[in-house]
Amino acid sequence: MKLRTFYLALTAVALSLLVSGLGLFVWLWNGSPLRLLNGSRISEPAAAVFVPKQAPLMTSLLVAPQRLQALSQVVTPTRQRSQVDQEWQQLQEALLTGFKVDFANDIAPWLGDEVTFAVTSLDRDRDSSNGRQPGYLVAFSTADGELARQALQRFWQDRAATGTQLVFETYKGVKLIYGDSALVGRRVKPLATAVFGDRFLLAANDPKVLREAINNAQVPDLNLQQSESYQRALQSLQPRRLGLLYADLDNLGDWLNEKGLSRKSEESDRRNQFQGLTLSLALNKAGILADTALIAKEPLPSSTFTKSDRPSAALRYLPADSRFALGSQNLAGVWQELQQRFGDYPAWQELQQQLLATVQQQLGLNLQTEIIDWIDGDYALGQSGDDWIFAVDRRQTAASNGIEQLDAIASDRGYTPTNIDLDGHEITAWTQLRTGSKRRNLQIQATVRGGHGRDGDFEVFATSLDRLATALEGRDSLTTNPDFRQAQRQLPQPNQGVLYLDWQASALPLTQRWPVLQLIALPLQPLLEHVQAIAIASPTPPEDSTDLQRLSIELLLRS
Incomplete structure (x- = not known):
């Protein structure tokens, strides 16, 4: 797998894990009352402290994947359990491609209630002479910091045994470990890791990304959590949520253009009218509600x-x-x-x-x-x-x-x-x-x-x-x-107003006729297989929010 393809796949899989875990879980419960309908124990990703304000993309799962998997086994009819096992296994294998680790044995024992993935920058070394190379960061919250350290130690011991040259570094009190060929594959794939206190295990595709993440956490003005527009968007969304996505639309557009997943308008040099997009995911008795807020750079005309x-x-x-x-x-x-x-x-x-x-x-x-x-x-x-x-x-x-x-x-x-x-x-x-x-x-x-x-x-x-x-x-x-x-x-x-799609009847003709929808549907495919219908509405924003545009999307899942 090419390096560029690997990181693109990692991005898609991170988003797939976010929505697919939720979708699969609700589908299995088949409309029964759920404790998770009240949302996660946490309402926003704590790992936002590691992410810079200008990050193109951040996506977070705010509930431990193993909680969803364990509950699904309890409520699934016997005849469907093999299918459920297979889907969970596919998700885990996709996320961990190249790492040679087992989720149940190596990650689940210490993993907490948050997994956050971020594209932190479009050029991680800020050196245009070698081309723009995005920075990627994954933050795993730790329920047991000591178990996380032990698992990380075993991981690097295995890499050292296969010939990876390890580098150990202490940066602002945090121990970093990295190696240029840490991931399995035909080409060199660098990986850097660190355990931040007893709260997070961090992994990135370059030690520079980890150093920047540590800087962001220790200097609050630098990180996304302190962004005024991000906080305003969070407050406008439904409070009960199990997942969250944030995008800086200018930088995300540039990143997608570079990857050939989007294109700039040739008729206009204007930058995006909207500064950021924040999307929360919550469970309800029918499926998943995606609540979205767009924050404009300037006040919007009266609606x-x-x-x-x-x-x-x-x-x-x-x-x-x-x-x-x-x-x-x-x-x-x-x-x-x-x-x-x-x-x-x-x-x-x-x-x-x-x-x-x-x-x-x-x-x-x-x-x-x-x-x-x-x-x-x-x-x-x-x-x-x-x-x-x-x-x-x-x-x-x-x-x-x-x-x-x-x-x-x-x-x-x-x-x-x-x-x-x-x-x-x-x-x-x-x-x-x-x-x-x-x-x-x-x-x-x-x-x-x-x-x-x-x-x-x-x-x-x-x-x-x-x-x-x-x-x-x-x-x-x-x-x-x-x-x-x-x-x-x-x-x-x-x-x-409302827009309604019978997804099972519309998916194929829509994606064939409108290629732009393929960009949205591709990373969501594991979830969309379970979607029966999609309903979209634009909630009325608060009267004092002149720069806010809202959109809510209900994904009705098949029973």
């Missing part, structure tokens, strides 16, 4: 989002088997705000372009000008199979013109808006008449592109008459779907 303590009334027109659903208010304002706040981010640009292209390809519509621009009330948009369903409050100011515009677009494309009766509902169907190919027996064939009809205060559109009839009759509504209802109940209230 145009509409606060609501109820889901959009238009959601009742979407089918129960919708694999994608979006319901909120003021779509024009939401879109404009997203453009203002994220328009310079390549990930948003790519996602937006793919979305516009998808709607153009499947519906023949310009989503921006022909749909979004005139919606300032309740709306819902969903996809079921190959059909799209769209419902909008027709009482809003521009609704009548918007509906007429869609009829005009259908006419321009050869479809005739025709008023017909559909199961007792008067609708407008978009039809196209053609003559058959038989000369002696002339036949007229009608192709229906879709249509729309009125139900109370709402106008409902669908790309097939069957879906339109179902929506207007109120049968098999998404709001009766148990997964949707369960996921929605876990999201914070009030919020500014």
Whole structure:
């Protein structure tokens, strides 16, 4: 394994361990009351004292992995225990690749309730002549400092026996041990370790990283724990948590660009509008809630989002088997705000372009000008199979013109808006008449592109008459779907709308069509295998937080 590939894998595995351990545990408990629903005994990573304020990435598991593993064995049915054992073993082997240590015997006896991984810098030696080489740090909290020292001593004895030249150093009262070929593999992979008091065992890919970590801990102004924006983000999140992730978005973007995992916008030289991202993970009876806070560098423009303590009334027109659903208010304002706040981010640009292209390809519509621009009330948009369903409050100011515009677009494309009766509902169907190919027996064939009809205060559109009839009759509504209802109940209230994905039905087409999602899904794959649905909402930030953007993501796990 190449050195660069190894460290990339280590990063992905650290994040995978964070979310996969939680996901597997809830899946095994199958919705039963859990003590861990109240969160960890610790609310934030103490190892943040070792991490510099400008670190690109820090991710922490705030509960000992062996606690999750032991409990899972107790509650797992006999027929599933072999599968559970296999998944835990895969996680452990992935995390410990190259170390030649056994988690149960060498780590679990002394490991405490925190494991933190950080990308501490983009160039650990600050020497541009040899290329930029990131610094990596892992901090294991110790429940027993003496056992941790003994385990570390055995580890280095084994390395010395295989020919690794060890270096012993004392730096500011802390003993460091390191060797240039400490990790197993085809190429030299350096490793440096230290035990910091009786609290932490530290491991890094360079002794320089450890020295910097010790400096950070002894000079508080240097470390992330003392960052004002980081602390403000923590306070805004749900207090009950079992995992945490922090990213400095400027530095993380640079790191991802270097690794070929992202790309900078070629059209803008502006830096990120947001300074940092903090994400907490908590368990609930349905699955995992990821609560996110973005801290902006400057006060944000006043939000145009509409606060609501109820889901959009238009959601009742979407089918129960919708694999994608979006319901909120003021779509024009939401879109404009997203453009203002994220328009310079390549990930948003790519996602937006793919979305516009998808709607153009499947519906023949310009989503921006022909749909979004005139919606300032309740709306819902969903996809079921190959059909799209769209419902909008027709009482809003521009609704009548918007509906007429869609009829005009259908006419321009050869479809005739025709008023017909559909199961007792008067609708407008978009039809196209053609003559058959038989000369002696002339036949007229009608192709229906879709249509729309009125139900109370709402106008409902669908790309097939069957879906339109179902929506207007109120049968098999998404709001009766148990997964949707369960996921929605876990999201914070009030919020500014909900996005729902049936992950099992959507995962493959989404990641194939939108490559940017592969970047997110790849390190989370061990967890996503257990995810049934995903629901996303934007909670309303406190009125005095002018630089805070919130987002909550519920991962509904399969039972």
